[in-house]
Amino acid sequence: MLGQSGDGAALLEAIFGQTGVGLCLVGADSRVLMANEEWLRSTGLTAEQVLGIDILDLFPGSRQLVASVYASVRAGKKARISRLRHDFQHGEGWWEISISPVPLSSGVGILISSRDILPEVLGERDRERLLLDVEGERAKLQTIIEQMPVGVLILEAPSGKMALVNKHGERLMGRPSKLPESLEQYSQFKAFHPDGRPYRPEEWPPSRSILSGEVVAEEEVGFRRKDGPRGTMRISSAPIYDEEGRIVAAVSTFYNATKHKRTEEAQSFLAEAGTLLATSLDYQTTLQSVARLATFVLADWCVIDMAEEPTPRRVAMSSTDSSKIKLLGEMQRRYPYGPGRPHPVLTVSRTGQSEIYPRVPDSLLAGMAYDAEHLRMLRELGAKSVMVVPLLARGRTIGVITFAAVESGRRYGPEDLALAEELARRAALAVDNARLYGEAQEAVRLRDEFLSVASHELKTPVTSLRGFAQLIVRQFDSEGQMDPNRVRHALQVIDQQSDKLSRLVSQLLDVSRIEAGRLALEKKVTDVARLVKGVVETAQASTSRHKITVRVPSEVLALVDPLRLEQVVTNLIDNAIKYSPEGGPIHVEVPAPLPETVCLEVADRGIGIPSEHRQGIFDRFYQAHQGAYLAGMGLGLYISRHIVDLHGGRIEVECPPEGGTRFVVCIPRGIGGDSSI
Amino acid sequence: MNSALRILVVEDDDSIRGLIEMALSDEGYEVMTAPHGAAALDLIRESEPDFILLDMSMPVMDGWEFSRAYRQTPGKHAPIVVLTAAHNACNPASEIQAAGYLAKPFTLDDLIAVVDRHTGKNGSY
Numbered sequence: 001m002l003g004q005s006g007d008g009a010a011l012l013e014a015i016f017g018q019t020g021v022g023l024c025l026v027g028a029d030s031r032v033l034m035a036n037e038e039w040l041r042s043t044g045l046t047a048e049q050v051l052g053i054d055i056l057d058l059f060p061g062s063r064q065l066v067a068s069v070y071a072s073v074r075a076g077k078k079a080r081i082s083r084l085r086h087d088f089q090h091g092e093g094w095w096e097i098s099i100s101p102v103p104l105s106s107g108v109g110i111l112i113s114s115r116d117i118l119p120e121v122l123g124e125r126d127r128e129r130l131l132l133d134v135e136g137e138r139a140k141l142q143t144i145i146e147q148m149p150v151g152v153l154i155l156e157a158p159s160g161k162m163a164l165v166n167k168h169g170e171r172l173m174g175r176p177s178k179l180p181e182s183l184e185q186y187s188q189f190k191a192f193h194p195d196g197r198p199y200r201p202e203e204w205p206p207s208r209s210i211l212s213g214e215v216v217a218e219e220e221v222g223f224r225r226k227d228g229p230r231g232t233m234r235i236s237s238a239p240i241y242d243e244e245g246r247i248v249a250a251v252s253t254f255y256n257a258t259k260h261k262r263t264e265e266a267q268s269f270l271a272e273a274g275t276l277l278a279t280s281l282d283y284q285t286t287l288q289s290v291a292r293l294a295t296f297v298l299a300d301w302c303v304i305d306m307a308e309e310p311t312p313r314r315v316a317m318s319s320t321d322s323s324k325i326k327l328l329g330e331m332q333r334r335y336p337y338g339p340g341r342p343h344p345v346l347t348v349s350r351t352g353q354s355e356i357y358p359r360v361p362d363s364l365l366a367g368m369a370y371d372a373e374h375l376r377m378l379r380e381l382g383a384k385s386v387m388v389v390p391l392l393a394r395g396r397t398i399g400v401i402t403f404a405a406v407e408s409g410r411r412y413g414p415e416d417l418a419l420a421e422e423l424a425r426r427a428a429l430a431v432d433n434a435r436l437y438g439e440a441q442e443a444v445r446l447r448d449e450f451l452s453v454a455s456h457e458l459k460t461p462v463t464s465l466r467g468f469a470q471l472i473v474r475q476f477d478s479e480g481q482m483d484p485n486r487v488r489h490a491l492q493v494i495d496q497q498s499d500k501l502s503r504l505v506s507q508l509l510d511v512s513r514i515e516a517g518r519l520a521l522e523k524k525v526t527d528v529a530r531l532v533k534g535v536v537e538t539a540q541a542s543t544s545r546h547k548i549t550v551r552v553p554s555e556v557l558a559l560v561d562p563l564r565l566e567q568v569v570t571n572l573i574d575n576a577i578k579y580s581p582e583g584g585p586i587h588v589e590v591p592a593p594l595p596e597t598v599c600l601e602v603a604d605r606g607i608g609i610p611s612e613h614r615q616g617i618f619d620r621f622y623q624a625h626q627g628a629y630l631a632g633m634g635l636g637l638y639i640s641r642h643i644v645d646l647h648g649g650r651i652e653v654e655c656p657p658e659g660g661t662r663f664v665v666c667i668p669r670g671i672g673g674d675s676s677i
Numbered sequence: 678m679n680s681a682l683r684i685l686v687v688e689d690d691d692s693i694r695g696l697i698e699m700a701l702s703d704e705g706y707e708v709m710t711a712p713h714g715a716a717a718l719d720l721i722r723e724s725e726p727d728f729i730l731l732d733m734s735m736p737v738m739d740g741w742e743f744s745r746a747y748r749q750t751p752g753k754h755a756p757i758v759v760l761t762a763a764h765n766a767c768n769p770a771s772e773i774q775a776a777g778y779l780a781k782p783f784t785l786d787d788l789i790a791v792v793d794r795h796t797g798k799n800g801s802y
Contacts, residue, residue, distance in 0.1 A: 455762070456762040456763060456764075457762075460690055460693065463693055463762070463782035464690070466784065467782070467783075467785060468692075470785040470786075471699055471700055474703070486699075493692045581737075
């Protein structure tokens with residue numbers, strides 16, 4: 001205890017002076033006995049202002065508080081004010097105040113100590129602000145992660161425990177009931193490599209980031225969810241390192257790229273199709289390639305039919321399953337498209353509108369089937385979803401593509417249909433171009449052939465004309481006279497051959513007129529029966545090997561161009577003679593006329609017309625027997641058809657089962673029906 | 678004038694066949710005629726010609742078929758000259774390996790010169 005001794009006072013002075021803590025000694029009479037600099041600093045007062053002054057007077061603002069504290073301390077208790085704020089002109093100050101009773105010779109004094117805690121208070125305050133900042137940032141990050149349009153997940157290393165996944169990620173993962181706690185548990189997610197091999201847990205991109213620090217960018221992963229169809233996910237992943245460079249976590253983002261993938265595939269599919277379509281002008285080969293390509297991208301099997309009369313013609317088939325191709329081919333052979341049964345291909349080729357069956361009900365197959373076996377085959381084809389799309393070119397349906405989904409389990413929707421239609425549009429354009437090119441080439445070929453045939457045909461009579469003229473001249477030159485019989489014969493030949501030549505030239509002129517649209521008719525009321533009889537008589541005179549019979553009514557009046565009609569009848573009878581090289585009967589008949597129409601038939605028992613040529617015989621330069629000796633110029637029927645067309649009539653060819661050829665011409669009479677007798 | 682040189686004319690056009698027959702007969706050749714290849718083969722079986730004038734485009738059996746069949750017959754083969762109105766007269770001639778060709782329309786002078794040359798008549802060849 002401190003006494004009044006000089007030593008004690010000196011010690012007290014030393015302690016007051018040396019300590020870093022503020023100290024103030026208050027006597028029993030409440031007056032300040034001693035105060036060190038530090039204490040003065042904490043009060044902002046000077047020594048003169050405090051020494052000998054009543055402590056209660058020093059802090060008039062808190063006199064009552066101070067009085068009660070001192071009273072309790074004098075009673076023997078210690079008091080502590082852990083934080084006392086004192087505002088100075090230069091700023092705030094924070095102090096921890098301890099107040100203890102001190103026994104003095106004059107009674108119980110008080111020792112006040114003050115510790116400057118401003119740095120601590122400021123530090124605390126910084127820390128709090130920092131904590132608030134961190135909390136704010138975390139919340140912001142959380143919001144960003146939640147709002148991101150991709151799945152985000154964070155995996156702890158090395159366990160692989162899924163520490164965080166945002167809502168989008170949960171949805172993409174098919175809302176797993178339990179988040180994985182370890183890498184092994186990632187096997188619950190079914191994912192596939194492009195080659196179809198399943199992902200092992202350690203192959204997942206975030207797993208690789210954790211295990212080897214790999215940074216993965218946009219890896220395409222095929223997925224299949226229990227509640228939905230298959231698709232493509234793009235997954236990115238990167239490791240997170242601590243200050244020592246250890247991997248502590250991996251962050252991974254992922255999104256459903258099925259649509260992107262489809263669009264990309266569609267674009268590359270169309271590009272590839274475009275290349276294929278441009279490579280060949282042989283459209284059948286091209287369409288087969290398109291069907292094959294479609295089979296990879298859009299369908300499990302695909303067939304293409306060209307719209308032809310009477311029924312569509314199959315030109316391409318492709319399937320992921322080769323047995324289906326066999327089946328498709330067999331069905332086509334055994335059950336060709338027919339008017340008897342409705343079929344989407346027939347509907348689409350008629351309407352030019354696509355048809356889509358997201359699901360193919362069995363009733364549809366049953367409706368298409370001709371019989372039980374057909375139905376069995378249709379079921380075996382297994383089309384679960386079907387699109388039937390027209391090939392449209394210049395407003396016409398030129399063909400139909402059928403896409404079918406089988407084992408892939410895909411259901412066609414509007415996007416698939418759009419892609420299919422775009423493919424069909426491009427294919428149709430290519431086919432149309434190829435056809436036009438083919439037709440142009442064919443036209444050039446026909447013209448070349450025509451020129452060659454025409455020159456051949458013209459040279460034959462010219463050879464005779466010149467030859468017989470020269471023959472007479474030679475005889476005259478060598479013998480000085482001419483044999484009258486020989487001259488007569490030569491002149492006869494010259495006459496016949498000139499006539500032949502002039503007829504060939506007329507035909508060529510007629511063709512020119514037809515091509516220029518300048519073949520005109522001079523119609524007058526004509527007795528068709530007499531006209532026909534006249535032609536037959538002339539024709540019979542030119543041949544002894546053919547017996548031409550004729551049956552006509554006594555008179556059939558019609559408003560026609562008699563010279564042109566005669567040309568038609570002559571041509572038909574000439575053809576009948578020409579195409580009956582072994583001779584034989586030729587029958588010409590004008591049946592009893594209808595009031596509005598008169599018909600004419602010319603039938604021979606000659607070599608007939610091969611069925612594949614019947615369509616073309618009325619075309620220019622067309623010859624059903626190309627290359628054979630009968631090759632005339634091939635203009636006769638072309639001209640005849642045009643003459644009949646100009647009369648508003650029609651010309652048809654039939655090949656009766658008993659052989660030969662039968663031409664039938666029917667033209668409107670153009671006058672009242674009562675003119676017939 | 679040599680006699681008995683026998684010429685076979687195979688031509689489907691009646692008037693050209695008649696013309697050649699008259700022209701070559703006047704020159705002292707013995708002329709046989711046939712309207713197509715099959716008839717020509719029948720004639721050859723009876724008497725062998727020294728020279729053949731052959732049209733190509735004919736009914737029943739054309740010039741190509743005839744020349745093939747003729748070359749397969751036993752014995753020696755007469756030279757063939759092709760008569761043709763084709764645009765490239767030398768094509769059918771080379772196709773059947775003929776000795777020559779005569780393009781229609783031809784002059785009688787050309788016809789007689791070709792026949793004389795190939796038969797060695799008048800020793801001029």
